[in-house]
Amino acid sequence: MENNSHPLYFNLTMFVYIGKFRYPAFVLFLLLYTFIISANLVIIVVISREKTLHEPMYIFIMCLSINSLYGSGGFFFRFLRDLLSDSNLIARSACYTQIYIIYTYASYELTILGIMAYDRFVAICQPLHYHSKLTSRVISKLLAFAWIYPAFSVAACVYLASRLPLCGNKIPKVFCANWPVVKLSCVPTVINNIIGMFVSVTTVFLPLAFVLYTYMRIFLVCRKRSSLFKSKVIQSCLPHIVTFVNYSITVFCDVALSRIDLEELNPFLGIILSLEFVVIPPILNPLMYGLKLPEIRKCILRNLSGPQRSKQTKEGDLKQKTS
Numbered sequence: 427m428e429n430n431s432h433p434l435y436f437n438l439t440m441f442v443y444i445g446k447f448r449y450p451a452f453v454l455f456l457l458l459y460t461f462i463i464s465a466n467l468v469i470i471v472v473i474s475r476e477k478t479l480h481e482p483m484y485i486f487i488m489c490l491s492i493n494s495l496y497g498s499g500g501f502f503f504r505f506l507r508d509l510l511s512d513s514n515l516i517a518r519s520a521c522y523t524q525i526y527i528i529y530t531y532a533s534y535e536l537t538i539l540g541i542m543a544y545d546r547f548v549a550i551c552q553p554l555h556y557h558s559k560l561t562s563r564v565i566s567k568l569l570a571f572a573w574i575y576p577a578f579s580v581a582a583c584v585y586l587a588s589r590l591p592l593c594g595n596k597i598p599k600v601f602c603a604n605w606p607v608v609k610l611s612c613v614p615t616v617i618n619n620i621i622g623m624f625v626s627v628t629t630v631f632l633p634l635a636f637v638l639y640t641y642m643r644i645f646l647v648c649r650k651r652s653s654l655f656k657s658k659v660i661q662s663c664l665p666h667i668v669t670f671v672n673y674s675i676t677v678f679c680d681v682a683l684s685r686i687d688l689e690e691l692n693p694f695l696g697i698i699l700s701l702e703f704v705v706i707p708p709i710l711n712p713l714m715y716g717l718k719l720p721e722i723r724k725c726i727l728r729n730l731s732g733p734q735r736s737k738q739t740k741e742g743d744l745k746q747k748t749s
Contacts, residue, residue, distance in 0.1 A: 431591035431612060435515040440600045440697055441508055452509040458705060459502040465712035466491040468726060476725045482560045483549075484722070486542045487715045489569060490669075493538065494708035497531025500524055501601055501704040508600070521602040526584045528704060529604060532677065533576030533629040535707060539670050540633035541568050546663055547640040551647050579625045586618050599700055603680075630677060637670055665714040672710055676702045 444451055469491040473479045504524060508514060516524070548556050587604055593612040597603065608618050644663065648656050680703040716722055 431593075432518070433592060433595040434518055435595060436518065436521045436602065436607070437596045438508065438514045438516060438600055438602070439596050439598050440700075441514040443694065443697065444509070444600075448509050452506060455502065455506060455509070455705075458709065459498060459506070462494060462498050462502075462708045465716065466494045466708065469712050469716055469722070470495075472722060472725045479721060479725060482545050482565050483542065485565065485569075486538055486545060487722070489538050489572075490535070490542075490711050490715075493531060493534045494711055497528060497535070497704060498708045500527030500531060505601060516602060521597075521607070522584055522588050524602040525587070525604050525607070526580060528601065529580045529583070530576050532680075532703070533580060534573060535673055536630055536633040536677075537572035537576060538569075539666070539673065540636050541572055542666050543637040543640040543670075544568075546666060547643060549662070550644050550659055576629050579629060583618070583622055583625055586621060590615065590618070598696075600697060601700075601704070634674060641667070668714050669707070669711055673707050676706055679703065 470488050473484050473488040501524070504516070504520070508516075545560060548559050552559070583604055587607050590608065590611040591613060592607070592610040594610045596610075597606045599606060604622070608615050608622075611618075641663075644659065648659055679699045716726060
């Protein structure tokens with residue numbers, strides 16, 4: 427017999443509003459997910475294969491792409507399946523697993539962006555100390571912290587949410603999220619709120635504040651330098667700035683939407699704004715870093731043209747032999 431305080435399934439109610447648009451939406455999001463996989467895999471393969479790109483900044487970019495595959499996988503597999511399903515129920519264990527994956531993805535994104543900001547700060551403001559400060563050991567420690575701390579902090583939030591007795595099973599989203607589950611609780615959630623606030627401050631607001639601080643310092647340094655120096659700084663920092671601004675907006679939208687009743691808004695607007703959080707960053711990141719950074723762009727073009735050049739060379743050798 428099902429325990430009403432611990433329902434076996436959650437109901438993702440926002441799928442009701444997609445209605446007859448399910449199949450066009452499925453095709454669209456399948457194409458988007460295919461692009462996310464392809465584009466991020468290209469970035470990962472190019473950076474891992476090219477020894478010239480084995481520098482801190484490119485290692486961090488590769489980590490962003492790995493995280494994009496991780497987060498989008500945790501969302502798209504279930505979302506695409508639900509678009510074709512007549513039932514919008516998700517098993518309790520699957521729901522909490524999706525919460526963990528999506529929230530760790532979000533935390534990883536912010537901690538990695540924070541480390542990338544530190545990398546740009548040292549490279550621009552303290553160039554003579556760059557190689558002494560960003561050694562392979564330091565990079566390993568920074569990345570280990572960026573992965574380990576969010577993994578345990580988010581696990582604590584999800585565990586506390588899973589222990590709550592619930593007075594309902596309806597989640598007004600198209601994917602599982604922590605706060606809508608906590609709001610279903612039949613008992614006070616003071617501990618959940620305190621732990622959630624602490625995790626939010628340490629994994630969201632501190633990285634955001636640190637990124638703003640580093641760019642303020644970079645801006646102050648650029649004020650006193652030449653136009654050529656400023657243009658190089660802009661070229662180097664622009665992808666990171668765009669990624670940071672975009673992700674800040676998507677995080678703000680998700681946090682704001684989680685505190686209001688989406689069903690009272692325009693349903694389609696609520697769905698679109700909630701999907702920005704897990705769709706836009708994995709699409710934008712490879713575009714920005716693959717197209718804007720000349721080193722990565724050159725390597726991608728060289729790898730794409732490599733097979734064609736090899737084929738042309740073989741054809742030329744064959745013509746010479748036959749002549």
